Amino acid sequence: MTDYMKRYVEHVHDISERVFDTQYDAMKQTAKVFAEAIKAKHTIYVFGASHAGILAEELFYRTGGLAVINPILHPALMLNTRPVTLTSQMERLNGFGREIFSSTAAKRGDVLLIHSVSGRNTVSVDMALAAKEQGLTTIAITNMTYSEAVSSRHPSGKNLYEVVDVVIDNCGDFEDSSLLLEGMDQKIGPTSTAIGAMIVNAIVIATAEELLKLGIVPPVFHSANVDGGDEFNKKILEENKDNIHYMG
Template identity: 75%
Template sequence: MRNYVQEYYQHVNKITAQVLDTQYDQILKAAKAFSESIKNGNTIYVFGASHAGIIAEELFYRTGGLAVINPILNPTLMLNTRPVTLTSQMERMNGFGKEIFNSTAAKSGDTILIHSVSGRNPVSVDMALAAKKKGLTTIGLTNITYSSQVSSRHESGKNLYEVVDIVIDNCGDFEDSSMLLEGMDQKIGPTSTIIGSFIVNSIVIETVNNLLKAGVTPPVFHSANVDGGDEFNKKVLEKNKNNIHYM
């Protein structure tokens, strides 16, 4: 009898090892972009639509997180939208990503990380193009196996990995789901959230390492649920208020 949970665990470990083996240099490049922005008094943005937006939430306002990471959480693209199918329609609308980006306080010298597993939808491509035009360093977290097998829905004909400065492959399966159970035609067990969280937190770790080496105090949050946490975080927010746009 197959142990599907064990198989899924082994598959996730295999992908994690592949990420370390093939994407480590890209993670370091992303961390350099993050740390250079922070050292130069700039800030960081992160965006993803629908489930890709979970990674934006993962990096935002949390213990051990960088205070200057600003999520772009457009309400029509998040999972609390009703009907939730609206998110699929909105992420396919050409020009929408540009308008979302232009509504932010982003400026030249900032860095933006855009997460899109398929990388094919216009909202992410438009955002990357608008960010590059404004002088931001653009990082795309995507699935190259998946994205290279689907056509772009963007008017340029390009997918996310073709328009960003730094590409990080999450090394996942085509369509993201990874487990085909006996008696089913459709795979289950997506891996992009698990692997994506590992990747972006690795970027944060290396960013903090870079800042420490440069003699810069990293703007990192404590937990609000430990004694003294609120007071500590209040000081972090105040010190970095010019680069925090979610308060």
């Protein structure tokens, strides 16, 4: 009898190795972009809609994370929206991404990382185009197998990977479901969150390495649940307040 749980874990492991083998250069490039932005006192933003937004939450205000990464978490695109199906409609709304971007404090020289698995929806393409027009460096984490197989919903006819400066492929399966169990017609087992979290945290570590090369101590949070953690984090927040936009 097939042990599907074991097969899923093995599949995630295989994808992680594929990412490391094929996306290492793009990840290192992203880390260098992040480090140079931090050195220049520019701001790093991260955006994703619905489940893609989980990576934006993963990257900010957390133990072992860089304090200067700012999530863009629009309430209409988060998983606590009700009905949750509204998120699917909102991410297809033409112009919405530009409106979200215009509500940020983003300026020339900043960086925007966008996570979108299919890369086809209007909100992410709009965000990337608006950011590039403003002079930001744009980076996408997407699934190239998926994105190259679907048409764009954006008026430009382009998917996300076609409009950004750096592309990181999460090397997942089409539709982001990985296993077909006997007796089922629909595959099960998404991998984008697990692999995406690995990718972004690896980039954070590589960014810290780059900052150290530049003689800069990386602004990394301690746990608030260890003695002295609150005091340490308060100091980090104060020292980097001009590039932290999630405290207001």
